[in-house]
Amino acid sequence: DAKTTQPTSMDCAEGRAANLPCNHSTISGNEYVYWYRQIHSQGPQYIIHGLKNNETNEMASLIITEDRKSSTLILPHATLRDTAVYYCIVRVAVGTGANNLFFGTGTRLTVIP
């Protein structure tokens, strides 16, 4: 799986949009971009994923650049409960083989009241 680069930490004011960047310049054509988050002392939580089109769900939006070398996760109206470590992962489609998830160090997002 290709590696990703994320800022170590970010702050965001409550109610504002949180934009979390991720670089994945060595991504392959068949690799998806996934975002998970992990709130302290809990298991990772899936947020969103995409291949090349922008995606939106009830939690967030994912913007992928045209060359697919970077992406941005957008939390439109951050709340205090969004304080967590956010992980950007690129990987091929999951099948029945080994599906190792390298979470790296992620971005620690702190939402400030």
Next chain:
Amino acid sequence: DVKVTQSSRYLVKRTGEKVFLECVQDMDHENMFWYRQDPGLGLRLIYFSYDVKMKEKGDIPEGYSVSREKKERFSLILESASTNQTSMYLCATLAGGSSREQYFGPGTRLTVT
């Protein structure tokens, strides 16, 4: 909602003890995984199972074994716990087919003294 539960949130065991970590899911997912998460190392795959009674080694299977007698339950066994197995253990599930979302349990923080 997918629900993945783990038998304990916190566990303290002594060196040499046999330890059982249980994971139960209620969504009829074919694939189940056991990871450990350590600071700076991301999630590392220990074992996974893609069907009842089927198991495959992940990246770090040494010192561990698994059991999947029923589809909803995947057990991780530490035959003789050692201090270097002190870690956060995470169970995850994944539906078959083209689904790409892994669902994680809350984790078990195991301390071996």
